[in-house]
Amino acid sequence: MIRAMRWGTRLLAATLLELALATWTADAIAQCAPAPDSSYFFRDLTQRRAAARLTEDRAFFEHLLSMTFANRAEFIDAQLAAEPAGTGKSTIAVRNFSLLEHRKGFVVTSYQLVDGKADPWFRDVYEVEDGQWRLAASQIAPSGAR
Numbered sequence: 545m546i547r548a549m550r551w552g553t554r555l556l557a558a559t560l561l562e563l564a565l566a567t568w569t570a571d572a573i574a575q576c577a578p579a580p581d582s583s584y585f586f587r588d589l590t591q592r593r594a595a596a597r598l599t600e601d602r603a604f605f606e607h608l609l610s611m612t613f614a615n616r617a618e619f620i621d622a623q624l625a626a627e628p629a630g631t632g633k634s635t636i637a638v639r640n641f642s643l644l645e646h647r648k649g650f651v652v653t654s655y656q657l658v659d660g661k662a663d664p665w666f667r668d669v670y671e672v673e674d675g676q677w678r679l680a681a682s683q684i685a686p687s688g689a690r
Contacts, residue, residue: 586653586670587641589677593623594636594657600624610671610678619682635659651677654685 589608596604605620613619637658645652649672656665665685670677 583641583643585677586643586651587638587655589670590638590641590653590655590668593679594638597623598636608679610673610680612673613678613680640665 592604593608595601602620602624605623609616609619639656639658641653641655643651644654644667651670653668653670654665655668656663667683667685668679669681671680672678673680
């Protein structure tokens with residue numbers, strides 16, 4: 545009887561340990577993935593936007609820009625005309641990325657877009673629209689302002 549109780553206690557302890565390890569592992573994995581409003585998320589989104597410029601992916605910009613984005617069509621045209629396809633340009637890099645402001649549903653980013661020419665600094669504003677992060681504004685940062 546005592547032997548059976550010891551065996552039951554060991555089995556219970558092993559089961560609880562497995563359950564705790566499974567929970568810890570799931571939590572650890574979940575923590576590794578960036579949240580949709582993390583710095584990593586917006587840096588990746590900015591890098592994908594740079595790639596969309598190179599591939600002239602109008603659909604990417606149409607999906608990304610907020611419906612309230614000022615001069616929406618003109619902005620997309622300017623982004624796609626920045627480097628015409630076939631000019632030999634193959635990279636645009638995002639450098640010195642940071643979140644300047646981060647509130648629920650609202651983010652302001654700052655970064656340098658390096659393409660080997662002027663390498664300007666930008667400030668972008670993202671807002672949640674219909675449950676998605678959308679680019680609400682983008683401008684070249686004034687000289688000296690980062």
